[in-house]
Amino acid sequence: MNRKAREIAPMLRGLSFNGEKGDIVVCKDSIDYAELTCTAEELPEKFEKGMRSVIVEGAGAFLLGEDYDDAVNGTSNAIKLEGRAAVVHNKVCVVTGGAQGFGEGIVRSLIQNGALVFIADMNVGGAKKLAQDLNEQAGRTVAFGVAVNVTDEDSVKGMVDEVVKTTGGIDLFVSNAGVLKAGSVKELSLKDFEFVTDVNYVGFFLCTKHAAPVMELMNKPQGNYYTDIVSISSKSALEGSNKNGAYAGSKFGSVGLVQSFAKELVVDNTKVNTVCPGNFFDGPLWSDPERGLFVQYLNTGKVPGAKTIEDVRRFYEAQIPMNRGCDGEDVTKAIMYSVEQKYETGQAIPVTGGQVMLN
Numbered sequence: 474m475n476r477k478a479r480e481i482a483p484m485l486r487g488l489s490f491n492g493e494k495g496d497i498v499v500c501k502d503s504i505d506y507a508e509l510t511c512t513a514e515e516l517p518e519k520f521e522k523g524m525r526s527v528i529v530e531g532a533g534a535f536l537l538g539e540d541y542d543d544a545v546n547g548t549s550n551a552i553k554l555e556g557r558a559a560v561v562h563n564k565v566c567v568v569t570g571g572a573q574g575f576g577e578g579i580v581r582s583l584i585q586n587g588a589l590v591f592i593a594d595m596n597v598g599g600a601k602k603l604a605q606d607l608n609e610q611a612g613r614t615v616a617f618g619v620a621v622n623v624t625d626e627d628s629v630k631g632m633v634d635e636v637v638k639t640t641g642g643i644d645l646f647v648s649n650a651g652v653l654k655a656g657s658v659k660e661l662s663l664k665d666f667e668f669v670t671d672v673n674y675v676g677f678f679l680c681t682k683h684a685a686p687v688m689e690l691m692n693k694p695q696g697n698y699y700t701d702i703v704s705i706s707s708k709s710a711l712e713g714s715n716k717n718g719a720y721a722g723s724k725f726g727s728v729g730l731v732q733s734f735a736k737e738l739v740v741d742n743t744k745v746n747t748v749c750p751g752n753f754f755d756g757p758l759w760s761d762p763e764r765g766l767f768v769q770y771l772n773t774g775k776v777p778g779a780k781t782i783e784d785v786r787r788f789y790e791a792q793i794p795m796n797r798g799c800d801g802e803d804v805t806k807a808i809m810y811s812v813e814q815k816y817e818t819g820q821a822i823p824v825t826g827g828q829v830m831l832n
């Protein structure tokens with residue numbers, strides 16, 4: 474995709490904005506027939522809502538539609554949703570670290586709510602496989618798998634380009650990819666500290682750096698296109714975590730980024746918020762039978778008197794007023810709230826079953 478197309482596609486999504494979202498815009502090198510052929514300068518004046526094919530000189534060709542299948546082959550069968558569920562309907566969402574864990578739960582919930590989701594993960598095989606399964610289940614295009622390493626700027630830029638080329642923009646960017654290396658401050662290696670900081674903190678900066686300009690371009694034509702960046706931090710962004718300083722530090726730091734980016738990007742109608750989940754006991758981090766935290770804590774005797782994995786789990790569940798761990802659906806409800814709410818930005822939303830409360 475050339476530089477001009479990278480700017481024209483989000484502009485077309487912005488020009489076709491209907492008060493909720495714009496059309497999906499698929500970039501092509503060429504098409505046989507176009508309803509409009511014009512220069513980039515002429516586009517804002519000559520484009521009319523409902524146009525389905527446009528050629529912009531020097532940029533390329535663009536197909537438009539309500540959803541991806543509608544744009545590509547005119548077969549829209551998008552489900553009709555109302556109320557809170559309609560909040561992400563036919564919106565383009567990106568979920569980093571979406572191949573497993575919380576990310577996978579968020580991907581599934583967003584798709585249930587009618588979104589088109591890019592599963593952006595270092596585990597590109599896992600991301601593509603999940604997208605394929607979800608598309609088969611839905612009987613239409615609801616997901617794409619795309620490679621990204623959020624610590625590598627070229628990789629993040631390439632991922633954002635791929636999203637723009639395929640759909641014309643990004644309505645909701647969920648920065649979820651994250652890692653944890655626990656350890657005492659007296660012993661943790663600098664390498665491990667930097668690894669955690671790079672993924673959880675620098676990765677969020679790089680993703681925002683490259684997603685925000687696309688959102689700005691979408692908002693430009695009409696000035697009322699709200700977009701969202703939501704980071705998934707942790708309850709450890711609100712309260713320190715014993716022998717887990719690298720993680721808590723990176724998550725606290727990401728709240729500082731959220732607040733600062735929110736203040737800056739408000740001019741583009743881009744809201745920036747973070748969701749602070751409690752522990753996801755059913756996910757691989759805790760429940761992996763070989764490397765999960767339950768097995769590790771059982772083997773190291775961290776929970777006094779615990780004889781089985783179930784004992785360890787109960788010990789941690791008992792610390793939560795609502796008596797259970799968090800899951801992807803809980804987190805998605807908070808994401809949907811941030812998208813729906815047009816009068817709030819820069820906030821950290823706890824989803825902890827009452828375990829950590831705001832001061």
Ligand SMILES: NC(=O)c1ccc[n+]([C@@H]2O[C@H](COP(=O)([O-])OP(=O)(O)OC[C@H]3O[C@@H](n4cnc5c(N)ncnc54)[C@H](O)[C@@H]3O)[C@@H](O)[C@H]2O)c1
Binds near residue numbers: 576594757758
């Ligand atoms: N699991 C929990 O209990 C819990 C609790 C609170 C917050 N969180 C946060 O939720 C997010 C997801 O956690 P999880 O437990 O589901 O993680 P997970 O380890 O199950 O999955 C993380 C995903 O991110 C991907 N990933 C890792 N590094 C990446 C990189 N550099 N670039 C792109 N992708 C990368 C992995 O391939 C994987 O698919 C993290 O930010 C984590 O800090 C987790």
